[in-house]
Amino acid sequence: MGTSETPISREAVQAKVLEVVKPFVKDTALLETITDKTDLINDLKVNSARFIDILLDLEDAFKIQINDKEADSMLTIGDAIRIIMSKQVNN
């Protein structure tokens, strides 16, 4: 299980998550109303293949590994932040 090298703030994690997700959202207007509860697939209309790309890009961006169980629970932007933050805490 990989962990990031330097813990960063929740705000910084959130900003970076949005940066990763942005290229996969076709309707950019949807990005303006993002909250922690925004669902990647249902609200941002990210398809399943692009969801895998987001997982891989998050792993690269935060230098972590996201396992299947974590990916299974990553439905929303808030979930993604929570999973990444938990790896910061574990560092």
Next chain:
Amino acid sequence: MVFGITLGNDIVDMNDARNHSRHADTRFVNKIFTKTEQQQISASDMPDYMVWVLWAAKESAYKIINKRTGKRSYAPFLLEVEMKDVMIAPYLQKESKNIENKDRLDKRRILEGIVSAPDFKIHVQILVTPRFIYCTGCSDISSIKKIEWGIENNSFVSDNDQSLLIRRSAEKHIARSVGKNIEDIRITRDIVEEKPGPPLVYINNEKSKAIDLTLTHDGPYSAYAFIKQQSNFPK
């Protein structure tokens, strides 16, 4: 939750550059495919397409499982796809703008396979064209030939309009199939825990248990598939 014969489908836009050469993307392949599936990709004459054949089969199976459990899940290694043939080129078919009900297709050139889930098996049939891959999966092998489906290419329209157009086409096809007027058929989704559930068919404003429907879209392509549950269908 849905019982009886259950369908799932998935379409993959092969024009999308992000879908190209993914067989060579080791992290992507390792994230999703079992060793057996990876062997099928390596053994294929068109590994670039085989990745998405297996993907579409898994996605179709997911939809069936999600309908049955009522839960969305990510567990790629819980399912394993085995295609009857790993050669793609002999099955490659020409694309026409809209395809309905296999009318213009060579039925001998539909790829078939099985997706094994922990408790049951899902049977898949896959149409491969140079521009898209389309899979329909069914929980009952004896019913797979009874599935009715259609594919549309609606470039230059928004996702919402695509969704409306494919639902309209499915409503027309269902109406014809069950001997009703199109005004009698309506496709909608229930909201389950604040999220849209699977598409449902209403006949004369009543939720129909007699038809299982599944919808998919990717890029300009959208598709539907439905099956009549014979035991539930009114005479």
